[in-house]
Amino acid sequence: MSFRIFTIRLVAIVTLVIATVAPSSAVEIEQVKSPGGIEAWLIRDRMVPLVSMHFAFRGGAATDPAGKTGRAEMTAQLLTEGAGDLDSQKFAAMLEDRAISLGFDAGHDSIQGFVKTLNEHRDTAFDLLRLALTQPRFDTEAVERVRAQTLAAIARDAENPETLARRTWWATAFPDHPYGRPVRGTVETVTSLQPNDFRDFVRNRFARDNLIIGVVGDITPDELGPLLDRAFGDLPARSAPIDVPEARFMGDGRTTVVNRTVPQSVMVFGNDGIKRNHPDWFAASIVNYILGGGGFNSRLMTEVREKRGLTYGIYTSLVALDHAGLVLGSSPTANARVAQTLDLIRAEWRRMKEQGPTAEELADAKNYLTGSFKLQLSSSMSIASMLVAIQYDDLGIDYIDRRDALINAVTIDDVRRVAGQLLDPARMLTVIVGDPAGLAPDESGAGGPATSPATPAQGG
């Protein structure tokens, strides 16, 4: 999320929310339906006189046509750069003078938005949201400024070892699918995008039938209903169909090196995984927690950081998209120690595949994944985001109550079976950006100096 308000960004960095787990009903979710038929989930919280709303429209950057990569993200940035009668500066002043935060962020599968406002300004906040959704201006000055900002960000991404490694990994994993293209776009596509492209995106995606809303704050259902109509009531009933195919993962055990003169290499590695609706989701979550998702308690962190001091951090996560699932990890390490670190990563990948977790590791993982769920109830916006995530994945309004039981039902046989299926060094893709030493010749791979990866072989 590219929140613009400073405090929120700091929270995002510092509080390290590992989302996913449920307490016994610490919270009561109310389903609200507005007079105009807009539905939202609400958790009332009177602690601070404010309202936080998070919402999502299905269909994101993956709906950008191939020559218009970056369209969703640039649209997201431009929605708050002038709408209705308000030009960019007037719109910003309306927000800033009331300390309203309002913004949008595009992902592969959806475009998400948020509003946070003090109660005294909530009518204005929801009016501004309606303007942004239904009457964005796309003035030339704003478009050219955001274009310049985006091009600058693309240039920075291209030289940031971690971003470059991730981009190269995704491009290699999904060469023929929108997931292989950067959400932010390329220099060529961003240079060519025009206001009509942004208008197309707004017209196709912003509709009432693909909208998901979560609200937290000091507001009653009766007060929220009219506000929902105020913000979303003018949207068309139906969105355009989403025509994104299933993504075929092209992993075949290969390692690609992108040479850069930096003191430390960044490695990104992973193989295909499962989607959120898979019945083995929690077993896979437990396997990931033990392998590399559990921070200081994971096997990879123990072997690579704590025992050998090879890195400051190594992490894996399950990436669940609408059309693909992944187990994806990353770690930086000094150039001279890349080969040793890679060997350790592969050995742990294999050990987990072949032997699975121990009973003690399983118990620890269950304790963390169940016990830590309530930690995400730390701010109104983090709770609102949770409400959107539960609806997005269609987990049901009783999900929070059911979640502990779902996790505790996972058996040692389940995690061993799932580890065997989920992890596979032969399907793994590895990308290294830096100046790594000591790699076997067949691992120096496709990348010469400053190249992007060669077209991958068929596989996976």
Place this chain on the structure above:
Amino acid sequence: MAHRSRLTIAWLAALLAVLVDPIGIRSAPAQVFNPESFTLSNGMQVVLIANHRAPIVTHMVWYKVGAADEPPMKSGIAHFLEHLMFRGTKDVAPGDFSKIVARLGGRDNAFTSYDYTAYFQVIARDRLEDVMRLEADRMANLALTDAVVDPERDVVREERRQVVENRPHARLREQMQALLYLNHPYGRPVIGWDHEIANLTRADALAWYGTWYTPSNAILIVAGDITAEELRPLAEKYYGRLKGGQVPPRLRPQEPPPQAARRVELKDARVRHPTLTRLWLAPSYTAGEREHAYALQVLSELLGGAATSRLYRTLVIDKQLATSAGTWYEPDMLDLSSFGLSANLRPDADMRALEAAIDAEIERLLKEGIEAEEVERAKKRMRAAAAYARDELSTGARVIGTALATGQTIADVEAWPERIAAVTPAQVIAAARHVLRPERSVTGLLLPEPSS
């Protein structure tokens, strides 16, 4: 989301300066926390910030010691010890601290700054006692072996590679900080210089720990779903019985009056779009011309705190010379702080034109002054943002911990909205004229290396 641990505040600040429009983060909130405070028999201060939204708590222990208290040749020892605090006590094996916290469904981490070092856990309220027992244990019983110290030193050097050496903008900031402070240890990086980190030993770490880690030099802050009646007996039970020695005074070399503007350029082949950053030596709440500390926050807000602020409007929108422009100011430093400005050059623009436009904007401010309405708008924004401070569980704990570790009081924190409200346009101009002078400044340019 990255779960990078053992954060350095210097790294956070660098990240924030680059990623966001700076709005003067730790100065924002107040009067909403309504904390309670008491002192244990051994001198340890306890602060409680009640927040009953969810059955969770943030538990933090702050030590009033940081990188600026390090002796010569030992740069990085404050941060290195912070890492080593996770590497075992007489009763808890190396690495088990975080494992135990995770098994209890909690998360833990720590951070080091120039003026303080802090450790925290976020956890269910019924597990608070468990983490208090763990945290009190490592305040008194740290047990280190070379077998854990040696790999951890490598971890810190990897951290330095990751957050400084792999990032051109962080390398430049390190050079600028060293130029800004002619004599004060704020000129050294919090994480330390690599050649000195490489020589830090177990004995160095234990000497640091023995000198500074004592209850009378620590502050316990708990935020969340708990009352003072519940907290006090637990605090007495786990922290109150620890022996409280005295710590030495924090004696630091101070700055001489600055005499000349300084300038540094860093060229790197990986830089695509140049950046200009300028730092001015500035007062803080507790050092230098302290009366300017609140006015400087208002100045930072109206000059570069938002999209409608002067710099963004002039440099980004009107003149189209930059893709971003902002300012920041941290008043809560024990010694002289800095006022910062940064702008990223627009891809098709000229750096000399950008710098001239920045100079002209500052000149205009100093010569023509500020409209009263501009000051009112900035103050209104700041106070409105402060109303959000209680919405996040850990914000109050961080703000109050920082204040108490840098010579402020809880009353100061709670009075922040009133003191901001009282700032006048004349005070803002006086603060600007005091700080925004060439001889107080370091200008840093991050430039692309001319390619072959």
